[in-house]
Amino acid sequence: MILLNKQPVITEQFPNGETKVKDFDHLISADNLVQFTYQEDGDLIKLLFVKKRLDEAEVRCRLVINYMPYSRMDRKIEGDLFTLNYVSQFINSLAFDQVYVIEPHSAKTTQLLNNSEAIYPALDWLPRVMAELGFTDQDRVVFPDKGAAARYEGAGYANCCVFDKTRNPQTGRIENMILKQGNVPIGAKCIIVDDLCSAGGTFLGAAEILKEMGASEIYLLVTHCERRVLSGKLLNEGSPLEKIFTSTSMMNEVHPKIEYITINIEDYV
Incomplete structure (x- = not known):
């Protein structure tokens, strides 16, 4: 379009x-x-x-x-x-x-x-979404890999968690994922931040680990979201993810776990 x-x-x-x-x-x-x-x-x-x-x-x-x-x-x-x-x-x-x-x-x-x-509109959205969700100092901003951490390193949030992941070079599938930096207090809310979501395997893996560590609620803030997410496991009823916040840059399908944020381009150009 x-x-x-x-x-x-x-x-x-x-x-x-x-x-x-x-x-x-x-x-x-x-x-x-x-x-x-x-x-x-x-x-x-x-x-x-x-x-x-x-x-x-x-x-x-x-x-x-x-x-x-x-x-x-x-x-x-x-x-x-x-x-x-x-x-x-x-x-x-x-x-x-x-x-x-x-x-x-x-x-x-x-x-x-x-x-x-x-x-980078996600940097503008993040504080507003965190305020809407009632985040406090015990809650965590989460970067699912080194690329996301580098992209948003200027965000200025002290309580950040960073994951490290290993992909199979032939299949592209994630073989291992560990929390490399930060901690998750019991009962903490977490919001994962990245640029792009496809099927959502990275975010599902991160959310499952965060849940095991004691996170109470897990959200995803991602600027671009492909339609493929609708057929993956990230939005299933049993998923640890509460909601995805995203833009309409790639899709606009209605889903109870998706909330769209408008990019006001006049704010940037």
């Missing part, structure tokens, strides 16, 4: 699958903001069409990427394609005046994108 100056860009498909962009020109202004939500690879073609028309109009244009596609493929692995690099090169070729990436999976994204800046 693409928004131009807060208005949806309307598209249709011809029978052979080609894209038609409809009723577009009235959306153009002198200073334009494109908000890009990736759902499938065809959305990149739509972004190409939108930017090329704006170039023809000779107007200024900035891009907000709600979730950077291919951001998990952020390093060169022997025999595999470095797809984040290629997608970043494609976006660079469109020559936006400024690119904002909401909660990139790693610093590699902004290193590869020209004129780019990372936005």
Whole structure:
């Protein structure tokens, strides 16, 4: 999905699958903001069409990427394609005046994108959610791995817990998970913070360990949440997780354990 100056860009498909962009020109202004939500690879073609028309109009244009596609493929692995690099090169070729990436999976994204800046709304949401849940000094902010800890290291919370996990390099499955830093007082509330949730195996593993250590309530705050979470175990009735707080950057399905938080992009750009 693409928004131009807060208005949806309307598209249709011809029978052979080609894209038609409809009723577009009235959306153009002198200073334009494109908000890009990736759902499938065809959305990149739509972004190409939108930017090329704006170039023809000779107007200024900035891009907000709600979730950077291919951001998990952020390093060169022997025999595999470095797809984040290629997608970043494609976006660079469109020559936006400024690119904002909401909660990139790693610093590699902004290193590869020209004129780019990372936005971390989770850091703004966290104190509000903690206040809503009645957190006290005995409760804990939890980072499920070293990547999350590095991403939010400037959050300024003293009572943090950090997990370390080991994945099988062939299957990608988590083989081991331990609490590397911090402690969990008996009866403490915990909120796990990260950028992205897929099926939720990492968070389920962390939540189960926290529960065993004596946590009373466990929550998840994650900026991006894939639809795959709906078919995983994280939201099951027997899950130790009370609720997920997330944005609509990747999904908007209603679920009793999901609470959506709106990203007010005007606060950041």
